[in-house]
Amino acid sequence: MAQIQIKNIRKDFGDFNAVKESSFTIEDGEFFMLLGPSGCGKTTTLRMIAGLELPTSGEIYLDGEEISQLPPSQRDIAFVFQMFALYPHMNVGKNLSYPLISQGMPRAQVKAKVDEVATILGIQDILKRPVGGLSGGDRQRVALGRAIVRDPKAFMMDEPLGALDAEFREHMSEELRALHDRMNATTVYVTHDQLEAMQMGDKIVVMNNAVVEQFGTPKQIYDTPATMFVADFIGSPSMNFLPFDGSVGEGASEVQLAGHNHGVPRQIEGASGALVFGVRPEHVTLSDSGAYRGEVLASEYLGTTQIITLDTPNGELKARIGSEQVAKVGEKVGLGFNPGTVTLFDSGTGRALRSDLNNEVLTHG
């Protein structure tokens, strides 16, 4: 198993810049998520690590060895494709043994290894079956089996659950995570599903428009987004953005929105001009009193909680409150924000302003 270090990697396809200079490190045994909307360069990054694309510039280190220009066969990295890419002209057993045969492993050893992997994945019964008739889950297992059968240094997974239906995804993601914990193999996993990334990942890289926006644990990314993009992309419903004009000084712990003061974490970085007040829906409280007021526009009942959409002096806002609370459409209510959780953004650059809340994360990321 291995550590993977990405340094200033860049990829151009002709005039199109798919990945801009990106750097991050995947520690040994980590379940690492590459998260972003489609077209953000996350799959290209994954393919560069595996060797299916060669980077235009930059380096990739696998356990300290520079591998960015090696052919995939010399990297010892396995890849699980979104559409599985099982060889359709071979049965399940042949698919599993194929990576071993290329290494020139003796027949008996190949068979033992295939049986072992089949047992881990619970697919011993279907080894003789052609891959064409398999269910989505079994295909997924065979694809995983083909990856783990040769004990590679690391696994690359390109949206491996994307082709499964919703119900089965849940189950398979648990199975996948359990398999990872059991093998403790470095895994890089591409997804556009923020929930999947939060659930499964030890660390997440959020990419957008060919750039790494943030790099950290799910908690860091959720609680202290580095940019407005990350704040918007992670969480459902996503973080509320209340734009305001004003200034916030170094060391300040209050900002003024529409003439009302709101507490924020102590700011390390000051700014003025067009700013954005970012707060997650669950950190909004509704009350009868309160000077900063909004009108209830709609409510969505979700069982344990409900999502209330409100019109405030600074634009629309969503609040997640307990379902036992009553909020009538058309009613005006007072709004409060949990001061310790607020992130301020520079509206022009979309960057989060440093505060006591996020300073540690942003410095290190």
Add this chain to the structure above:
Amino acid sequence: MSSFSVTEPSKRSKWFAGTMVVIYALVTMVPLAWIMLTGFKSPADAISYPPKVVFEPTLEGYVNLFTTRTRQTPEFLEANPPQTWYEEIVREYDMVIAGPSKFGERFLNSVIIGFGSTFLSIFLGTLAAYAFSRFKIPFADDLLFFILSTRMMPPIAVAIPIFLMYRQLGLSDTHLGMILLYTGVNISLAVWLLKGFIDEIPLEYEEAALIDGYTRFQAFYKVVLPQAATGIASTAIFCLIFAWNEYAFAVLLTSGTAQTAPPFIPTIIGVGGLDWPAVAAGATIFLLPVMIFTILLRKHLLRGITFGAVRK
């Protein structure tokens, strides 16, 4: 309960389609059947009017096709009674068999040239199609158009330049010359058809093979080729049919060593009068290889002929 279904055709339309297929099959098969039957008729039966559908079958046509015969004096015939069943057939006309005809050789030429050029077209076509499908080739579209443009006039339009060129190069009336010629005509078709088939094969299979430790050529050979089998089979049939049936160039460029069956069969007519049963026998035998080849590959052909539309 309603029997209406969106995907399942109604009984009436199935019946209609069935009838149409049967009528079409009859229309196309009657001439074929006629040729096959004529091969087993006597020359008199073959030209009788009204045509005979019921007749006494004879192998005379086949014997005449494969042999040359000479007329002999009654004394000679008396002294040498026929030894075999085919000599007996010839005896009815006071003739003896002088030797084998050239048909066997010509048929073998057809096999060598037909299958040889088909193999070469498919071999080169698959490599070229793979390259066009997978690699970034400068001016790929122009090259493909150029390749296709070789089909934009009938090949026979360049018969005279080819005739002169072949003379100069010593390729006239050689197997190699004919194989190269038919390959040249077929290769554009092969490249275009096969490119379509290879385009349909998802890139991931090759990438999986690369990841699994194989080189690009191994990935092509072990993963792409088996999946392109359908396309290769149907393309091979198209190529073979063209090379097998080609007549004009064969007449022009071959006369002896490399003469194929199509220009040979009509020459039978000139040898001993209008020997229709022998011509029909030759045509029947000539039909067989393509028929067998097509039947062998029909499993692939049925899927392939839809040009990948129902794959995946």
